[in-house]
Ligand code: HEM
């Protein structure tokens with residue numbers, strides 16, 4: 001039903017167009033060749049261009065102003081303030097240039113539309129003009145580049161030593177996070193050790209892995225530098241934290257990182273937006289397969305105390321998967337269990353004692 | 358005089374008076390396996406139009422999904438079959454396949470082959486005054502490689518695992534692992550084979566363009582008298598020649614990784630319960646190689662369009678193009694710089710940030726010559742006497758898109774700002790305006806402008822004008838709102854935006870975009886009708902319908918093989934003597950010697966008269982056939 005209506009509609013439109021076209025050509029034939037060098041209605045286009053310019057510029061400014069809060073995301077990181085400022089400075093500069101050039105161009109188009117009694121100017125070049133509009137954009141762009149460079153260098157500079165290290169791992173089609181635990185150091189991993197349970201590929205011969213814990217939410221402390229270490233298991237993914245202006249690809253075989261400092265806790269942001277349902281989110285921005293659009297990872301920014309408390313409440317990976325204690329070298333088992341928070345039972349103690357003999 | 362010049366064409370003349378045909382020729386040699394540059398150009402054009410239509414339809418299908426996520430697409434089942442899920446939705450992998458094929462088709466098959474292939478082939482010999490390309494045979498091969506490539510790419514749309522689905526940038530590992538996405542199976546293999554053939558085609562074409570321009574210019578056609586179209590095609594061919602082989606290498610290594618277990622791009626992969634053996638490869642290496650072509654490709658697509666619009670704007674403003682030398686200079690500069698900005702696509706891939714700084718610097722430098730071009734276009738319009746032919750309208754549209762889309766490049770080239778914008782709809786808006794729509798408009802402008810020379814008939818003015826206005830407004834309605842969506846952070850290549858709170862707004866804008874896309878696509882049927890109808894039924898075209906200066910308009914209405922029935926005209930002046938003070942007409946074709954125009958010569962041009970030689974007959978050639 002719907003289909004046939006659409007088809008009919010299309011046929012109708014085509015028929016009307018064809019009629020206009022036929023009538024048009026017949027009229028032209030009837031009028032005969034007027035000898036004019038332009039088609040009739042030449043001036044109409046000049047007017048239409050000006051109308052187009054006015055309507056679209058007004059529409060552009062109006063929409064941008066009225067909907068400002070809809071299309072801008074609140075900023076929740078230190079460097080985000082800087083990059084957004086750069087964004088808006090660039091916007092200011094370019095919108096001024098854009099508006100002026102557009103107006104000038106469309107005015108010229110209108111003003112210099114064809115007129116039989118006029119002849120165009122023979123004006124092949126003017127070196128001063130050309131030099132001017134090479135140099136001025138050059139200078140403006142240079143200024144933008146250098147402010148951009150400063151910001152970029154700050155953002156990508158080495159992280160401070162006491163930054164909070166968190167690992168993010170992308171896979172089809174979910175994220176996981178790994179926290180270093182009390183020793184504040186992430187243990188070694190190897191992709192060949194990955195299996196259904198050991199999803200990080202933890203190398204348990206490295207003592208640093210024993211207290212690492214897994215999280216299905218990204219918790220970060222407010223006002224403290226966070227260093228995200230990023231990797232992927234299968235294909236490219238990309239960590240995207242829109243409110244924090246953070247984006248970095250996750251590459252199999254090449255760990256990447258991004259450091260930033262969050263400035264507002266989730267609660268603060270909720271209060272500021274007047275929306276108690278607000279949550280920070282993390283998305284994937286590198287095409288990775290059919291579930292690319294659904295790789296949502298919840299993000300929570302805590303106060304420093306809440307964050308520490310949350311960390312303490314998390315069980316280490318090894319504690320949640322005690323079967324894997326057998327993969328820990330015998331000599332390390334006892335310390336591993338202590339580190340992982342597993343009650344050390346007698347047999348293991350003995351085994352350890354035997355193993356270390 | 359003409360009888361003293363014994364080309365084989367003359368000889369033929371005497372035998373069959375009207376049927377001027379190089380060789381006897383039959384349907385096959387004349388229209389299918391032709392070596393005539395004009396026929397090959399038309400073959401590229403028609404194939405390009407086919408692809409453009411298909412690419413457009415694919416985009417409308419995925420726009421339906423984005424604009425009307427709730428709607429049932431059940432009615433597409435007769436076409437898409439199993440790619441419509443049982444509950445009437447588009448399959449998610451097929452969405453990605455659509456996006457991938459749309460991008461591939463538009464960038465390579467439409468705007469590289471369809472644009473360069475058509476106009477380089479058609480215009481180079483005609484505008485420099487040559488009988489054909491340096492090698493007609495290679496030229497023919499170039500088309501048939503493209504055709505074969507097209508067939509393979511087209512078939513890949515219909516295979517059961519679907520066409521390639523990893524994005525037109527085919528980043529591995531996604532593109533290397535069939536387990537990761539079904540399109541990376543046979544579909545990707547066909548993509549790679551098709552692109553390899555495509556590259557061969559474009560290299561064969563490019564070599565021909567370059568040699569023809571260097572070696573076969575007619576008497577007097579020095580480099581500084583060449584129309585800007587030719588300059589643009591020349592730079593384009595050089596860029597293509599230097600960058601396409603890199604894509605070829607990238608694709609070849611990908612083929613090895615896919616089929617022979619090498620590890621150029623793959624390392625440390627655990628997928629579907631299995632750790633793969635690949636170690637030591639670098640996924641980033643592929644991106645460097647890809648963008649080493651990918652960025653120049655943007656200019657491969659854009660420069661011909663800019664050349665075409667320069668020519669059309671000058672002709673229809675009845676004014677010399679402003680800053681001819683600056684236009685060449687900026688194209689040269691762009692051509693060189695286009696090779697050293699590629700990594701601006703990779704700021705947040707984990708590439709060393711210092712490289713990011715360098716590429717940001719280089720990228721913003723390339724904005725300068727682009728700005729110069731815009732200023733020169735605007736100044737060309739200033740004090741002109743503008744005729745709004747459809748070609749001119751589309752050229753103006755091009756300048757407008759180039760401006761709007763170019764401006765947003767300044768944001769994206771700034772690595773600090775790009776952190777947020779990368780891979781969002783802001784990028785989609787940017788490249789569609791500056792590269793997609795601008796080049797597409799250049800192509801349309803070219804078709805309207807040179808149609809009379811291609812087919813000997815005029816396209817309908819009124820339909821052309823309607824086509825322009827709907828398309829011009831439509832393109833802005835499709836792509837301008839994407840800036841807002843992008844600033845709001847919506848990632849690209851997303852099947853749906855409802856999984857995230859931050860991207861669940863803007864259903865209204867997304868709907869508007871989709872509706873506009875459908876209308877814009879519909880308007881292209883006006884063009885199609887006009888194109889094919891006029892080919893057979895259009896008004897007969899005069900030899901020089903736009904009163905233009907360049908050499909192609911000195912050929913007869915339907916130039917035959919060899920282009921000029923008699924001697925090739927010689928060239929005495931640059932192509933932009935429009936509205937020269939003192940001249941009788943407001944245009945003086947390139948083949949008119951200064952000795953014939955004493956009333957309008959500038960002082961240094963009067964000195965040229967002596968050099969024009971005595972009793973030179975070269976200029977008057979189009980006389981009646983004997
Ligand atoms: C009817 C006109 C067009 C519409 C409505 C349209 C729409 C779109 C949209 C919405 C996307 C992004 C899809 C996504 O990320 O999920 C896209 C991607 C793309 N489009 Fe278009 N487009 C059109 C014409 C063109 C033209 C003329 C070109 C030529 C350059 C082009 C080149 C591309 C490319 C290269 C991509 C990226 C593909 C990828 O992500 O792999 N498009 N198009």
Ligand SMILES: [Cu+2]
Nearest residue numbers: 237284288295
């Ligand atoms: Cu992903």
Ligand SMILES: [Cu+2]
Nearest residue numbers: 652698699702
């Ligand atoms: Cu680029």
